Each structure stands twice: as C-alpha cells, then as structure tokens.
Amino acid sequence: MTPERQRELLRRLFDPAAERPGPLGARSVRNPASAYSCPERFSRERERLFRRLPSLVGLSAECARPGDHLTANLGGVPIAVVRQPDESLRGFVNACRHRGAALVLGCGRAQRAIACPYHGWTYALDGSLRARPSAEAGFDDVPKESLSLHPVAVAEAHGLIFARARGGEPFSVDDALHGAQEELAAYGLESYVPIETRTQELPINWKLVVDTFTEPYHIPWLHKASIAPHYFFDRWIFDAYGPHGRFIGVRRSVERELEKPDENERVLLPHGTTQYLLLPNAILVHQIDHVELWRLTPLAVDRTRVSTSIFAPRPPESERERAYWIKNLDALLGVTANEDFPLMARIQENLSSGAVPEVVYGKMEPALVHFHAAVDAELAR
Numbered sequence: 575m576t577p578e579r580q581r582e583l584l585r586r587l588f589d590p591a592a593e594r595p596g597p598l599g600a601r602s603v604r605n606p607a608s609a610y611s612c613p614e615r616f617s618r619e620r621e622r623l624f625r626r627l628p629s630l631v632g633l634s635a636e637c638a639r640p641g642d643h644l645t646a647n648l649g650g651v652p653i654a655v656v657r658q659p660d661e662s663l664r665g666f667v668n669a670c671r672h673r674g675a676a677l678v679l680g681c682g683r684a685q686r687a688i689a690c691p692y693h694g695w696t697y698a699l700d701g702s703l704r705a706r707p708s709a710e711a712g713f714d715d716v717p718k719e720s721l722s723l724h725p726v727a728v729a730e731a732h733g734l735i736f737a738r739a740r741g742g743e744p745f746s747v748d749d750a751l752h753g754a755q756e757e758l759a760a761y762g763l764e765s766y767v768p769i770e771t772r773t774q775e776l777p778i779n780w781k782l783v784v785d786t787f788t789e790p791y792h793i794p795w796l797h798k799a800s801i802a803p804h805y806f807f808d809r810w811i812f813d814a815y816g817p818h819g820r821f822i823g824v825r826r827s828v829e830r831e832l833e834k835p836d837e838n839e840r841v842l843l844p845h846g847t848t849q850y851l852l853l854p855n856a857i858l859v860h861q862i863d864h865v866e867l868w869r870l871t872p873l874a875v876d877r878t879r880v881s882t883s884i885f886a887p888r889p890p891e892s893e894r895e896r897a898y899w900i901k902n903l904d905a906l907l908g909v910t911a912n913e914d915f916p917l918m919a920r921i922q923e924n925l926s927s928g929a930v931p932e933v934v935y936g937k938m939e940p941a942l943v944h945f946h947a948a949v950d951a952e953l954a955r
C-alpha cells in the first residue's frame with residue numbers, strides 16, 4: 575500500500591464528520607442458516623467457487639527456484655504448481671498418469687524432475703512423461719506422449735500465485751484481483767520470505783472461517799481479556815474489489831500518527847490489521863510489520879482445513895529475528911485457537927441443528943455483508 579493511500583485511509587478513519595460506529599453499510603441482511611449447513615449448497619460452492627474461480631495458492635517466494643513446487647486442493651482437485659527452468663510456472667493435476675498417485679506433497683525444493691513415489695514413473699518439470707524405469711516393455715502399447723500430466727491454469731504477478739482447477743483458458747492475476755492489484759502490488763510481496771506454515775482442521779463451514787475476520791465489533795466481548803485494549807472497535811475501513819474486499823481494523827497506537835504535525839510523515843500500516851479477503855480461498859493480511867496468509871480448503875459442509883503462514887519482509891538474519899516472527903505466529907494462532915475458533919465451532923453446531931433459521935449481518939458489518947453477497951452472486955451466475 576502506497577504512503578499516499580495510507581494517508582488517505584487515515585483521513586477516512588479520523589474524519590470528525592463520519593458516523594461512529596462506522597462507516598455503516600447500506601443495509602443489514604439475513605442469511606439462512608442453511609448457507610452454513612446444507613450439503614447440497616456446499617457441493618455447489620466447491621464447484622462454482624473453489625474449482626472455477628482462480629484461487630490464491632501461494633506467494634512466489636514459496637516456489638522460487640526452478641524445480642520448486644507447491645500444492646493445493648482446489649475444491650477437491652489436487653494440484654501442483656512447478657517452477658520451470660525458464661522461471662515461469664506450470665500447474666498440473668497432482669496425480670500420476672499411471673494409477674493416480676499424488677506426485678508431490680506440500681511445498682518442495684529444487685527437484686530436477688518429478689518422480690512418482692509408487693512405481694517411479696518420471697516426469698519432466700513441464701509435465702511430460704520421460705521414463706517408466708524398468709517397465710517400458712510392459713507399457714509399449716501406451717505411448718508416453720499420451721501420458722503428460724493434465725495441465726491446470728496458473729498465473730503469477732505481484733509476488734502472488736493463482737491457480738484454477740477447471741476451465742483451461744489462461745487468466746491474469748490482475749483479472750483475478752478485480753482492482754485490488756494496485757494496492758497489493760505496492761507491498762513488494764516478491765521480496766517477502768516464508769517463515770512458517772501451520773495447518774489445522776476446524777469443525778466449521780469455510781465461510782465461518784472468513785466471518786471470523788470481518789468485523790471488530792466482537793473484539794470487546796470475545797477478546798476482552800486478550801487484544802481488546804489495543805483496538806478500536808467503533809471504526810474500520812472496508813472497500814470492495816469485485817467479489818473481494820479489503821477490511822482494516824486499527825490499533826489504538828494509530829493515534830500517535832495524528833500527533834505528527836506533518837501529515838506526510840503519518841503511516842497506517844504499522845497500526846492496522848489490513849486484510850484482503852480474496853474469494854474464494856484466501857485471506858492475505860498485512861499486520862504491523864509482516865504478512866500472514868490464511869488458505870482455506872473446504873473438506874465438508876462443516877469441516878475446513880486451514881493453513882496459516884507468516885512471511886517476513888526479508889530473510890531473518892539471526893535466530894533471534896526468526897524467533898520474533900515465530901512469536902507473532904504463536905500469538906495469532908493462540909488468540910484464534912483459544913477465543914475465535916471454539917466459538918465458531920459452537921455456532922456451526924447451532925446452525926446445523928435446524929433450530930436456528932437464520933443469522934443477521936448488520937450495517938455495521940459491511941465486510942460480512944459484502945462477502946456473503948459475493949458468494950451468493952457466484953452461485954447464481
């Protein structure tokens with residue numbers, strides 16, 4: 575985010591004429607509980623959102639050198655993204671053409687080729703089948719040329735890697751970001767480095783994971799013993815970018831900026847939690863001095879795999895520096911694991927019970943309203 579944009583947002587945050595709490599959205603809405611509990615709707619969401627829309631699968635730094643790979647599950651479709659010798663990226667369905675074994679796991683470093691762990695079939699980094707060791711005669715009526723890995727569309731820009739499981743035609747990151755690219759490009763994410771990723775499975779619908787991050791209204795209640803003293807909960811910034819949104823909650827430390835007589839010296843980012851809610855699968859967060867990435871994989875209507883990664887703006891120069899970033903990740907996952915997600919699990923139980931017909935998103939929860947409207951619009955498309 576550029577310094578000019580930060581100053582513009584600071585002016586909005588402290589506009590004396592603005593309504594508080596606020597700014598409010600146009601209207602409150604009711605959403606049927608079935609949006610979180612209906613298995614048939616869940617199947618449509620996986621197909622329409624998670625397979626057909628581009629998903630943010632990672633930062634470029636996670637797959638930086640030729641032969642590096644990263645993997646994702648896009649609405650049930652297992653994919654692998656592989657850095658090519660010419661530095662471009664290719665995506666494949668992560669399944670061997672022999673009998674379907676997963677070829678690579680997680681994030682991996684600098685392989686010269688992709689070897690299947692089951693019977694050793696070997697693929698070039700471009701996905702073409704190179705060798706069936708000790709077994710060519712056993713498959714001499716199935717030409718190798720017909721057994722390249724199935725391609726998946728991938729795009730990379732601004733340090734972000736997107737992939738799409740269905741629909742072969744190419745797409746661009748800028749198209750996928752619907753205008754958010756201007757701000758995101760200014761972070762220089764290309765130079766960030768991955769520190770650590772932790773993965774958990776939560777007994778909640780994937781949308782409840784997103785809901786967790788969309789308003790500061792809950793902070794004085796749910797987080798009164800932890801982070802509440804540090805945050806404003808009567809003001810926020812929300813802007814929509816097509817189906818995506820950028821929501822900023824601010825720490826009280828931001829008041830220090832207003833004391834700087836020269837407006838050009840004021841900054842917002844170190845005092846904010848700036849969250850890019852990127853439909854369908856990711857929440858990219860700038861927090862104080864680093865970046866966090868939440869990647870969601872819906873497994874069932876009431877089960878979601880969530881991975882949380884922390885990225886530093888430069889490689890840690892000492893163990894102490896590394897420990898500082900890890901401490902940030904511990905704190906983030908501590909608050910969400912102790913306070914947010916157990917409550918979300920009980921909400922899921924309630925919404926699945928059949929006894930709760932609907933939930934209400936208020937005018938003072940504009941990011942929540944926008945997110946659910948965007949999901950509904952994709953389903954209706």
Ligand code: FES
Pocket residue numbers: 670671672673674675690691692693694695
């Ligand atoms: S499944 Fe990959 S070599 Fe057999």
Ligand SMILES: [Fe+2]
Pocket residue numbers: 786792796797914
């Ligand atoms: Fe929270």
